[in-house]
Amino acid sequence: MKKINNPTQNTWSEILKRPTQSFADIEETVKGIFKEILQKGDVAVQKYTSLFDGSSSENILVSKAEIEEATELVSKELKQAIEVAKNNIYKFHEAQKTEKIEIETTEGVFCWQEKRPIQKVGLYIPGGSAPLxxxxxxxxxxxxxxxxxxxxxxxxxxxxxxxxxxxLYVANLCGVTKIFKVGGIQAIGAMTFGTETIPQVYKIFGPGNQFVTVAKQVATQYGVGIDMPAGPSELLVYADETSVPSFVASDLLSQAEHGTDSQVILVTTNNEVLKAVEKEIYLQLEKLPRAAIAAQAIEKSKLILVENEQLALDLINEYGPEHFIICSKNEGFFIDGIQNAGSVFIGNFTPESAGDYASGTNHTLPTNGSAKTYSGVNLDSFMKSMTFQKITEKGIQNIGKSIEIMAEAEGLQAHKNAVTLRLKKIK
Amino acid sequence: MKKINNPTQNTWSEILKRPTQSFADIEETVKGIFKEILQKGDVAVQKYTSLFDGSSSENILVSKAEIEEATELVSKELKQAIEVAKNNIYKFHEAQKTEKIEIETTEGVFCWQEKRPIQKVGLYIPGGSAPLxxxxxxxxxxxxxxxxxxxxxxxxxxxxxxxxxxxLYVANLCGVTKIFKVGGIQAIGAMTFGTETIPQVYKIFGPGNQFVTVAKQVATQYGVGIDMPAGPSELLVYADETSVPSFVASDLLSQAEHGTDSQVILVTTNNEVLKAVEKEIYLQLEKLPRAAIAAQAIEKSKLILVENEQLALDLINEYGPEHFIICSKNEGFFIDGIQNAGSVFIGNFTPESAGDYASGTNHTLPTNGSAKTYSGVNLDSFMKSMTFQKITEKGIQNIGKSIEIMAEAEGLQAHKNAVTLRLKKIK
Structure with missing residues (x-):
């Protein structure tokens, strides 16, 4: 672990630098496969499923029988746990529904904003060792x-x-309309263009490896929306003497076990806390089944000691962590001041894994500093807002002259004319 | 104009096809200039400003004196018109502010969502014939x-x-903090990386030609957000016998004058309306200063006759217009049923130019069918939502077991451990 003692502000950007990822060579592969899917549809999808996943099944659509079989295979205990998580996620996202916003901006000029669902969405769920x-x-x-x-x-x-x-069980439980046994670049390509079997969608969500990440980026060039740019998962903990070092260590390790490229950072104003957390990390690390992965991430992690809370906050805002845990006697200071973070976890009894599974907040969050710009997935991610306006004769009389003057000044005479004709009609 | 009579549904996608744009060659140019800006900063920016805009001024930052001079040059009449527009835009966007959403998902598990501003944003305003x-x-x-x-x-x-x-006058009036005399690819590159003079921003907004459009797309590969993908402007009007043909024609023409690639569509269930609008278009067209541009767009435009309102609505939703005008005795049917549109204009006295300038709604809207996925620019475009959670001892006791079971099932032992440690501490 790299310990950094009171770094000067001009070194922050170097200290907080994430490893850069180069996708240039992957992009060519993606574009080639996309082209083939566009031309050959299902045939191309099956070719790459066979090549990359070693599955030659022709039925890529999951059947009712398969879902029933899966439902049998999931233990009662796991089903109950999923129910608890689902209820909390449902409550928190249901609460995010917004009303129509309506306002009469000028007498006779009625404007409103409404959100409507994106009709077709695609969810990508990776395979591999952890079934997410x-x-x-x-x-x-x-x-x-x-x-x-x-x-x-x-x-x-x-x-x-x-x-x-x-x-399969959760997908069926939560209203997924069609499940396809297709992964990787070919899944993203199929949802981008549509095939004989797989519908084209308007927006694609979900995590994935570097091939999926690049494929989602390329999909945007074909007009498909994506949830957000993806990068390795991140956790930054701010802890002072009111924190519990073993808890902090367990949170840092739960981030570290995601992958060798996970970003793990501790910021503190207290050197004793720093040393205690470091000690706890090594104690807990050796007992983990994924210790080999976690150890590599921990090796590159950073323990940063700063002089005061304001500097800590400034440094955290410059980093913009995906997950941010606050264990501080002055938690209000950090809650109010945090500008750039995906999701924030407050207090000693709020581990990151609560948000990963069951508190109700979403775990699909912006990484790689994009918390400066992007929201995590929320209800609005599945909707778009549309505006409406209805203007009465009185209304166009009130604002018509202004429109004419502005359109004229921009050299757009037909824009002006559309108003002039109406004003004449009223007189 | 192309008149299409009761097209069968399987021909819609062909009829509604937008011209595809190929950006492959521009992308290389953009990447080259971006690389140079990353390496040489202001020197590269000035080189391309001189090359593309023919300006060799070294002071790219607009001075207070320049703003004062500009303020003198804008007429009193235009200032008043701008004031009317600004007030309406302010009122409508101010009304879009949202409160913190807070919910206790399970006893002791407090989750909330708050929106915070994107700290640094860049606005791009094209030059050229129309000063926007x-x-x-x-x-x-x-x-x-x-x-x-x-x-x-x-x-x-x-x-x-x-x-x-x-x-300059409007930028200063509306709170822009710095104005730079830099355009095109070099402006987008400078805001993406930052130079000695131009600050790096987190999200870039605004329209532009194909070079700017591709530059914004490339900027996203460097982690910068953009408002939305851009394409030629579009208007679709649904009109029945309650519409005023001269008004409809004036709206279609105000769209057509934007550029030769503007998309202009009329959908109606009434052939008399179709013929009357067509006649009016040619009457009004010849009097326009930008007639040469508008005529080319009108040439490619489409007048589509359909059998009934449901078919009209389905066809419009398949197209997903940027601007959608409804002039119908059954306007409620279209208002309720429209799923994909940027901004909707209702009734005979609501021209598109009202929304372009002064009704209060935003005119930066999704084109090229991206209304199926994207919102137009609104208050939330300048913010990101963050989630927070605070869990009490009671709370973690309530959901801890579920987290443990799910983490275990996903093979993430350290995630489980972060909860187990806390549960043990409470006992």
């Missing part, structure tokens, strides 16, 4: 509340042509 | 309401090194 059924909850629950009519889910099959039962 | 000071209003007013601390504006200078006075 929790991500299905985080995406399908708000999509369903938003009222999206088509909710497509793609996830890669294993060599036996199967998707993890918990993923 | 109205776009400055549409971007700077909500940026200012949102509370963005740095609002940078870039606009290309003319050969004399000047920006149109109305642009």
């Amino acid at each position: 059924f929790s991500t299905v909850l985080m995406l399908a629950v708000p999509a369903s509340i938003a009222g999206c009519t088509e909710i497509v889910l793609c996830s890669p099959p294993n060599k036996q042509g199967k998707i993890n039962p918990a993923i | 000071f109205s776009t400055v209003l549409m971007l700077a007013v909500p940026a200012s309401i949102a509370g963005c601390t740095e609002i940078v504006l870039c606009s290309p200078p003319n050969k004399q090194g000047k920006i149109n006075p109305a642009i």
